Structures are given as structure tokens and as C-alpha cells.
Amino acid sequence: MTETDSRRGFALATTVFVLVVLGVLATGGFYLARQETRMGVASKRATSAFYLAEAGTNQVMSEWDLERFGSLSYWATANVSDSTENGVWSVNVTKMTDRLYFLGATGGIPQGSSVYGGTGRMLGVVARLNTAEISPEAALTTRGKTDIRGTAQVHGEDRVPPGWGTVCPDQLENKTGILTNNRNDVKYTGAGNVSGDPKVSEADPPLDDAYFNQFGELSWSDLTSMADIQIPGGTINQTMPDSTAAGVCLTGQGYPTNWGNPLDPAAACGDYFPLIHIAGTGLIQSGGVGQGILLVDGNLDLRGNFVFHGIIIVQGNFETQGTGNRIYGGVMASNAAFDLQKLTGGSVVEYSGCASSRAVLLNRGLTRVRPIDRRSWVDLSSVVGG
């Protein structure tokens, strides 16, 4: 043994021991901090995903696509999605009925790194379309003396307008032909024909001014002020759908004779259902087509070959002449002055629940989507996992 070898000490061992202990503690501390950070970040990401999903449902409802979602068949689904700097959301809109929809939303935070995996939360909202309460109870609802002359016809049997088979439900609900205050006020001359369930019925309570002026929470002035098209009154000729070569429907006040296309729901203006206000007496002649809701401050006179699908509300009287007038939906004529009204010629007024309903549901001004009152919101992550 050399002299040097014989020296013994414990400083090195002590230092190594202390370093090992400190190393273990430091590693444990780092591990603890890392775990805590991961839990905190995971919690934050889950919370963000939840609010992204909620933001998705709110955005879809605030920017409700009436045409797209309204044209879905029952239980069919359309998807809307968007991304933000924080993550993505995706909402499946399922149409359950014409008015009830289920919005299933997913909020997602993409995978950030190998440490932070993707996170998703799901929630649902049952929403309904709230509309103005405009729902004709008969093919023709009116007051005062009404003559059905010539070959004019009024039918309360629920009909699907020609070409609308794909957009109307199968269920039909027949209504009365003419709803009025006194059945003796309805006269028939010549081959004038009225049918329905029943043919003519008396309103109970009787029809009054309010019946033709107040529609749920909307008054007549509310409705007319919301009109897409304002017309001063007078003679109106040749209302026809108008669209660009690219198939974009030209809508609104700039195109006052475009009242939509009732003949082809799949056409460019097939889903355009304007609210039209005639601020006076209207005389529609020389043919034309239209759909939506037609509001007339004064009298309305149809002079032939006018096809309209939807609801016509007239504060004055309602008269027809000539041939080819055909209304699918419902006509409500207040006839406040109790004038004698004459439906003559070959005019046909047929009740259509589908045409009436679509006229309201597909008008942006009259329809708002809202979560159903109470219990609309469901946290799907809690019931289906996620």
C-alpha cells in the first residue's frame, strides 16, 4: 500500500450523498410542478372546449340559416363549424319538425403537444322557431256579405300546392271553407262552389277588428313595418321571380315585383317568401306569381291568372274576377266596412296548411329561433361521455 492510498476521508461520500438527496428532491419537485401544470392546463382546455361548444350553438342560433335548415327533411342533419384561435366548434343541426330542431355541439381544442392531448366537450340545445301567430283557420276568413259567383271555388280541404310534394309534410288537416260571423252572409250564384270541413262555419267568438289586426305579439302596424316589399297601392302587373344568371335570387325593395317562385321550390327564388305590404287598394292584373304573406291596407282585387302560395290578409274586402286566379294557403279579409264581396270568374282559393306555414317559417322577419322555454340545454358530455 502506498502512502497516498492509505489516506481515507468522507468528504466525497458526504458530498455525493447530499447531491443525490438534493437531486431526488429537485426531480420530485419538478415532477410535482409538471403534473400540476398538466392538470391545470387540462382543466383549462376542457373549460375552453365547453365554452367553444356553447359559443357554437349561440352563433348558429344568432345566424340561423332559414333556407338551409328549413329545407332539411325530418331527422336530417346539417353541419356548421368554425375555428377560432382557441380551438374549433362544430354544430350538427337536426330538424325534428318544421319548428323543432336539435343542435348538437362539439367544442374541441386540438392536440397541443405530446403532453397535451386533444380535448372535446359536447352539449345540446333543443331550439324552436318562434313565429308570428298567423295561421288561417279557413280557406277564406271574412266578415260581411260574400258572394261566390260564376265558377269561383273556395275549398277548405288541406292541399299540397302543385310541385311542393318534397317540401310539405304528409299530414293534412282539413279546415272549414269559409269562416265568417253569419253563415247566411255567404251566397252562391251560378256554379260557385264552397267545400270544407265544414263548408261554412260561424266563428266563436265572432270575428272582430282585432282578429285581423293582432297576431300574437305582432300588430298590423308591426307587420307592415317589417315588410320586405312596400308598394304604395294601385295596379300591379306581372309579379315574377327574378334572379341572376348565377342563380342568385334578387330580393327586397329593389325588386318589388319579385314575390318569389311558388311554382318550383328548388328554383332560385323557391325559398324566398317575402312579406309584401300594399299601402292602399291593390289591383293585381295581367297575371303573375308570388308567395309569402301579402298585406293589403285597403281592398284587394285579383283580375286574373294570378297564382299565390301563402297568406293574404286584407283590411278591406277581397274580390276576384277573370280566370286563372289560384290561391293556395288562406285568405283573411277583414272587410271592416262590411261591403258586398264578390268572388267571380274561375278563381280558386284552396286552404293549404303547408303553404301557410312555409310563408311564415321561411320569412326572416317573422321567424326567430330560440331555445325552447326551460330545459332546452343539455350537457351531452355528462350523458354520453366525452
Add this chain to the structure above:
Amino acid sequence: MNAYGRRGFTLVELLVVLVLGTVLLLASYGILTTNTRVYAANSARAQGQQTLRGGIAVLSGELREISPREGDLIDMGAHSVTIRAQRTFGLACAVDYSSSPVKITAFRVGPAFAAGDSVFVFHDNEEDRARDDSWFGGVVTAVASNTDCAGATSQTLSVPFVSSTAAAVPPDSVRIGAPIRGFDEFTLGQYQIDGESYLGRREKGETPDPLVGPLLGSGGVAFRYLDNRGNVTTVDTLVSQIEVTLRYLSEMKNFQSEPISDSVVVRIFPRN
């Protein structure tokens, strides 16, 4: 080399080494114990925060979904709350009013419905009116699993409806698309379990199940019920936010020899 040639440490050297070694050891021990205490304190603090976070997540999930206006807040205590909480969810794809009780076939979104489940069913009444919409309660008397909802997983539920008011349940008022919600009634609150305080859940007549904890022994869970103006209310149907306070107290002590504690206050807004 002979024995006299070997050299050793002098007494002075030994004393110096011993003193220096002792100082080093004492310093190391100090660092070691300090680090150990810091580590333990941080562990306790992290555990406490995790406990609070978990508790808030549980309470948020349950309380967000209740409908105070529909009577889901059954009991509003300072340290507990009894609620009707959703357990499953479905959407009606067919309604058979010709049978008694009414049979509703539902596309199932959540866990399966079972006979004996309490449910709420949406009554649309007139389809074009929102003002007449309502919910009626009932207890499922029979269940049949099928794929009648367009081939999807579905169940047909027999549900005699129960009106919560004197008004009769209108016939033909449940329509396709109606949501159906299965619910349970239970209490969320502070419970002593195995000598420690926990946020727990207790179903009627059952012993409580611990959810998260342990928490501060007294006042570890506290609720306040606020209306839409943020004022405290005792009227269940006026509650629009529930303030939850969770407090955590560890057996560990910090450098001031005080127990490590933490707390969180959250206001939860029921969505329904």
C-alpha cells in the same frame, strides 16, 4: 518503506476536518429538511387545488343543468343543495296516444332509460305557439328497446303523465321531436365520512358517497342562492345563479407553522 515512514494526520488536521465536516453536514441537513418541507407543502397545496378544482367541476356539471323555474331546486341549504339532476336524454320519434299509458318511442342520446325512471317530457301543444309549451313529469312503467327511430338505437317508453298542477295534461300534446329527460333526485353537500369532511352526494335514504375531499371540517362547502340581480334569495324559482365556496385545509403546515389552506368561490349559472 518502514513503519516509521508512514505519515498520518496530525491532531490539528483531524480537528479541522471534523469541524468542517460537521458544518457541512449541518448545512446539508438544513437544506435537506427545508427542501423536504417545501416539497411536502407544495404537494399539499397542489393536492388541495386539485381537490377544489375537482369539486367545482362536479358541482358545475350538476348545477348548470337544473331548471330552478321548473322546481329542480328542491332544498336550498347553506351547506347542501338538493336537486333534480339529469341522467339521460332522448328525442321522441313517434308517439302512440292510442295506448294507455302513452307510448313514446325515443331516439336515445344518453344512457338507457329503465322502468321506474323519473322523466320529464316536453309538451309542444299547438305547434305554432311557443307560449303554450310545457313539461310534464312521469315515471316510466315499461321499456322496450328497438331501432324504430330510423334504425338508430331507440326505446319505447310507457309513460303515464303526471301534472304538477291541478291542470289536466292535455291530450295529443307530445309531438315528434319532443325532448325527454330522465332525472334523479339527490343532495350535494358536506358530509363526514370516516372522520373526514367531504363534498359528497346522497340519494334519498342512502348513505352519502364521497366525491372530493377531504375539505375543511366546518364550512368546507357553502352555497348562496342569488337572483338575476345578484341579490340573495330564498325563493327557489327566482334563483339564477348559485355561488359555491369550497375550502380545503391540510394537516401540513407552512413555514409560519400555519395549516396549509386554500379556497375557491365560483358562481354557477343554471342554463335551463
